[in-house]
Amino acid sequence: MxxxxxxxxxxxxxxxxxxxxxxxxxxxxFELYMGGIGGYQSRAWSLVEYLSLFLIVLMHExxxxxxxxxxxxxxxxxxLWPLGGIAYVAPxxxxxxxxxxxxxxxxxxxxxxxxxxxxxAAASRMGLLAENRDLQVYLIALLRIDIGLxxxxxxxxxxxxxxxxxxxxxxxxxxxxxxxxxxxVVGIAGVIALLVIAVLGHSIWIGIMCVFLMMQxxxxxxxxxxxxxxxxxxxxxxxACPFCHAAPPVGAFWKCPRCKNSFDMFSxxxxxxxxxxxxxxxxxxxxxxxxxxxxWLPPSSSTIDV
Numbered sequence: 218m219x220x221x222x223x224x225x226x227x228x229x230x231x232x233x234x235x236x237x238x239x240x241x242x243x244x245x246x247f248e249l250y251m252g253g254i255g256g257y258q259s260r261a262w263s264l265v266e267y268l269s270l271f272l273i274v275l276m277h278e279x280x281x282x283x284x285x286x287x288x289x290x291x292x293x294x295x296x297l298w299p300l301g302g303i304a305y306v307a308p309x310x311x312x313x314x315x316x317x318x319x320x321x322x323x324x325x326x327x328x329x330x331x332x333x334x335x336x337x338a339a340a341s342r343m344g345l346l347a348e349n350r351d352l353q354v355y356l357i358a359l360l361r362i363d364i365g366l367x368x369x370x371x372x373x374x375x376x377x378x379x380x381x382x383x384x385x386x387x388x389x390x391x392x393x394x395x396x397x398x399x400x401x402v403v404g405i406a407g408v409i410a411l412l413v414i415a416v417l418g419h420s421i422w423i424g425i426m427c428v429f430l431m432m433q434x435x436x437x438x439x440x441x442x443x444x445x446x447x448x449x450x451x452x453x454x455x456x457a458c459p460f461c462h463a464a465p466p467v468g469a470f471w472k473c474p475r476c477k478n479s480f481d482m483f484s485x486x487x488x489x490x491x492x493x494x495x496x497x498x499x500x501x502x503x504x505x506x507x508x509x510x511x512x513w514l515p516p517s518s519s520t521i522d523v
Contacts, residue, residue: 223238223239223240224236224237224238224239224296224298225237225239230279231283232293233279233282233292233293233294233295234293234294234295235275235295235297236294236295236296236297237296237297237298238296238297238298238299240298240299241297241298241299243299257351257354257355258350258351259351262351262352262354262355265355266355266358266359266362269355269359269362270362271297273326273329273359273362273363273366274297274301274302274366275295275297275302276325276329277302277322277323277325277326277366277370278295278297278302278303278304278322279295279304279325280321280322280324280325281304281306281318281319281321281322282295282304282306283321284317284318284320284321284322285304285306285307285308285314285318287317288308288309288313288314288317288318289308289309289314290306290307290308290309290314290318291306291307291506292304292305292306292307293305301366304322306318307504307505307506309461309504310393310461310503310504310505312385312386312388312389312393312396313385315381315384315385315388316382316385316386316388319378319381319382319385320378320382322370322378323367323370323371323378323379326363326364326366326367326370327367329363330360330363330364330367333356333359333360333363334360336356337356337357337360340352340356372407372411373400373403373404373407374403374404374407374408374411374430374434375397375400375401375403375404375430375433375434375437376404376430376433376434376437377404377430380400380403380404380407381400383399383400383403384396384397384399384400387399387400392448393444393448394441394442394444394445394448395441395445397437397440397441397444398437398438398441398442398445400437401434401435401437401438401441402438404430404433404434404437405431405434405435405438407430408427408430408431408434411423411426411427411430412424412427415427443470444502446468446470447466447468447470447502450466450467450468450470451466451467452464452465452466452467453465453466453467453483455514455515456483456513456514457513457515458501458503458504458506458508458513459508459512459513460501460504460506460508461501461503461504461506463501463502463503463504465482465483465501465502465513466502467481467483468481469481470482470502471499473489473491473492473494474494475489475492475494476489476491476492476494478491478492482496482499482510483510483513486510486511486513486514487499487509487510487511496510497509498510
């Protein structure tokens, strides 16, 4: 997934930092020098189309971020890159909260369809389209971009929005681990279908996307197995996440970045028993928030239950 590495900060809105990866400008090259989607008589309209694509993707990601905050989650960063955008969201570990967080992005594109259609109809009634062919091409291209992004994002391929919506719906009857496992398997099947389309259509761009999606599906499978092992493990008494109050599992579920060995973070809180590396924080496997191991102990606790 894209990170802030190789990105620069554009602005901050509503407490959310927006970053753009340098490779995003490869899309600008296509738009400005290849004539955009529709092909314009004036190259200036290619720039306008590129900026509009930027805005639509940004609105989509803000839909995710603001919806996540609405359900009590955390969202403070958006990164834009050539394959789209990523809103770093951490909704509460509930299927309903996750479903709304993910569905809000495509919902933005759905709302934009009648808006863009209305703008085109108004421009037509005013006679602007007959006078300016580039404006007509631009409005049609803008609608195609929005609909194309919507259709692509709702494909049931993890981690696209459609795959995550499927996972959230499956979460209700099957639980967190099995829903992720099923959606990842469905995603792999979807990637194979997209790969066939890429080969038949000689599309390098879709092929690159398939490689990225397959990697994320495999990551989903790995994470699903890890969640299942953590859920089956006994819970350690005497400790609780200071945010969601979930008890940590008993077992070697943490990996030390120094010695690369797995260990139990709470057998000796915050210290790797193999290389004695100390950790100032650890994430909760339930809510995803990080806090110091000592904060998992109740305020009045003076002993450690190992």
